[in-house]
Amino acid sequence: MGNDFRPADALGLQRVIRPAGVLPQQAEAIDPKLPIAEDELLIEVESLNIDSASFHQISDACGGDVDKIEKHILNLVQTRGKHHNPVTGSGGMLIGRVEKVGPKFPAKEKPVKPGDRIATLVSLSLTPLAIRKIKKIHPKIDRVDIEGHAVLFASGIFARLPSDLPETVALAVLDVAGAPAQTRLLAKKGQTAVVVGGGGKSGVLCLYEAKKQGARTIAVDYSDGAVERLKKLSFVDDVIQVDARKALLVREAVSKLTGGKLADLVINVANLPETEMSCILSCRDKGIVYFFSMATSFTRAALGAEGVGADVDLRIGNGYTVGHADLSLNILRESAELRELFLKNYAG
Numbered sequence: 001m002g003n004d005f006r007p008a009d010a011l012g013l014q015r016v017i018r019p020a021g022v023l024p025q026q027a028e029a030i031d032p033k034l035p036i037a038e039d040e041l042l043i044e045v046e047s048l049n050i051d052s053a054s055f056h057q058i059s060d061a062c063g064g065d066v067d068k069i070e071k072h073i074l075n076l077v078q079t080r081g082k083h084h085n086p087v088t089g090s091g092g093m094l095i096g097r098v099e100k101v102g103p104k105f106p107a108k109e110k111p112v113k114p115g116d117r118i119a120t121l122v123s124l125s126l127t128p129l130a131i132r133k134i135k136k137i138h139p140k141i142d143r144v145d146i147e148g149h150a151v152l153f154a155s156g157i158f159a160r161l162p163s164d165l166p167e168t169v170a171l172a173v174l175d176v177a178g179a180p181a182q183t184r185l186l187a188k189k190g191q192t193a194v195v196v197g198g199g200g201k202s203g204v205l206c207l208y209e210a211k212k213q214g215a216r217t218i219a220v221d222y223s224d225g226a227v228e229r230l231k232k233l234s235f236v237d238d239v240i241q242v243d244a245r246k247a248l249l250v251r252e253a254v255s256k257l258t259g260g261k262l263a264d265l266v267i268n269v270a271n272l273p274e275t276e277m278s279c280i281l282s283c284r285d286k287g288i289v290y291f292f293s294m295a296t297s298f299t300r301a302a303l304g305a306e307g308v309g310a311d312v313d314l315r316i317g318n319g320y321t322v323g324h325a326d327l328s329l330n331i332l333r334e335s336a337e338l339r340e341l342f343l344k345n346y347a348g
Contacts, residue, residue: 006037008104010154015128017081024153025126030081032128032151039154041112042100045131047168048124048144049175050092052200052271053294054085055142061087070134073144077131084125090294091124092142093175094150095167106154117167119174120150121157121325141172141346159325165332172346173328176202179269179292180209180331181324182317186265186288189214194254194263196244196279197270199226201342202292204233206267208331208338211235215265218257220244220278233337244270247277254282268293276301283312292317 006014014037016022017029024030036042050058050073062068077083083091098116101107112118120127131148138144152158161170179202187193193210197203198219207217207230218238219230230239240253254262262284268275273295280301283289289312291301301314321327332339 004035005102006035006040008039008102008154009037010039012040012126012128012151012153012155015081015151023126024082024128025084025123028080030128032081032130032149034149036100036102036151038102038104039106040102041098041105041152041156043094043096043118043120043150043152044099045094045096045129045146045148045150047096047171048083048092048094048146049171050083050124050142050144051088051090051175051294052142054088054090054092055139056271057085057087059139064139066137066139069137069139074131074134077129082124082127082129088294089125091127093120093122093124093171094127094129095119095161095171096150099149104154110158112158117161118158119161119171120152121159121174121177121320122152123319127152127156141168143168143171157320162329165329166343166347169332169342169346170329172201172342173205173332174325176205176269177324177328178317178319178321179267180205181321181327182290182292183209183267184213184327185321186267186290187213187215188264191215191264192218192258192261193265193267194218194220194279194282196220196250196266196268196275197293198236198239199223199230200269200271201346202269204230204338204341205328205331206269207233208235208335210265210267211237218254218263220250229341235335244275244278245272247281250278251281263287265290268296271295273297274300277304277308280305280310280312280314281308283310285311286313288313288315290315290317
C-alpha cells in the first residue's frame with residue numbers, strides 16, 4: 001500500500017459511488033478500497049455485530065439457513081461496499097484492530113494508534129467494508145466473525161475495548177449504547193416507563209436505567225424465554241407477555257397495570273415491524289414515545305398517532321449521546337445480575 005493516501009475528507013464523500021452528492025449512509029454504494037484518506041483509520045475487522053432488526057430480517061429471508069445467510073451478507077457487502085440492509089435501512093457495528101492511522105486523523109481529540117483494538121460506534125450502514133472471508137456466523141447473538149477491512153472517517157466515533165469484559169460482551173453492549181444513555185435523560189422519578197422488546201439486550205439495559213432513575217418499569221415481550229428472564233430481574237416491576245404487533249392487547253395490559261393512567265414514557269426496542277401503535281396507545285397524553293427500533297416506520301407512527309388522536313411526543317432514537325459508551329459499559333459493572341446475563345448470552 002505504500003505511504004500514499006487519498007485527500008482528507010472528514011465525511012467520506014469521496015467514497016460515495018452512487019448516487020452522487022449524498023452522504024455515505026444515504027448512498028446506494030460506496031467504495032471500501034485502499035488506500036485510506038489522510039484523515040481515515042484502517043481497521044482489520046474481526047467481528048460484525050449486525051443490528052437485531054437487520055439480522056432478524058436477513059435470517060427470515062434466508063429461512064434461518066446459515067449458509068444462505070453467509071451468501072446474503074457477502075453479496076450485500078460486495079454490492080454496496082458496506083453492510084447496509086436495504087429492507088431495514090440499518091447495519092450494526094464492528095470490532096477490530098487499527099492497522100493504520102492517517103496523518104490528518106484527529107487523534108488529539110480521538111486518541112488512537114496502530115494495534116489498538118476498538119469497537120466502532122457508527123453504523124455499518126455508512127462504514128466502508130470489504131469482506132475477504134466469513135469465518136463463522138452466530139445467529140443467536142447476531143454476530144458474524146470475518147476476515148476483512150473497514151474504514152473509519154475522521155467524523156466517526158469509536159471506543160477502546162475494555163479489559164474487564166469479554167470482547168463479545170462489550171460489543172453487544174456498545175452496539176446499543178445509545179438506548180440506555182437516552183433513557184437516563186428521559187426517565188424520571190415516579191414515572192411509569194414501558195419498554196417494548198424489553199427482553200433483548202437494549203431492552204434490559206433501558207429497564208435498568210429507567211429503574212435507576214426512579215421510574216416504575218414494565219417490560220413487554222413475547223417469547224417464553226424472554227419473559228422468564230425478565231421476571232428474574234430485580235429492576236423489572238412488571239412483565240407483559242404479548243405480541244407487540246397487537247396494539248389493543250398491549251394497551252389493555254398497560255392500562256390494567258397502571259389503573260388506566262398508561263405510561264409516561266414508552267421505549268421501543270423491538271426487532272419486528274408494526275409495533276408502533278402498541279407504543280402510541282400505551283402512552284398517556286403529553287407522554288413520550290421513543291423509537292430506538294430500526295424496524296420502526298416513522299410514517300406509520302406519525303400517521304397512526306394522528307389517526308387515533310394521540311397527543312404524544314414521538315421521538316427518533318439517537319444512537320449517540322456524549323459518554324454513552326462508558327455509561328453503558330458501567331451498567332454491567334454496577335449490576336451483577338445484568339453482567340451475569342450478558343456473560344451467559346454473549347460471551348460464547
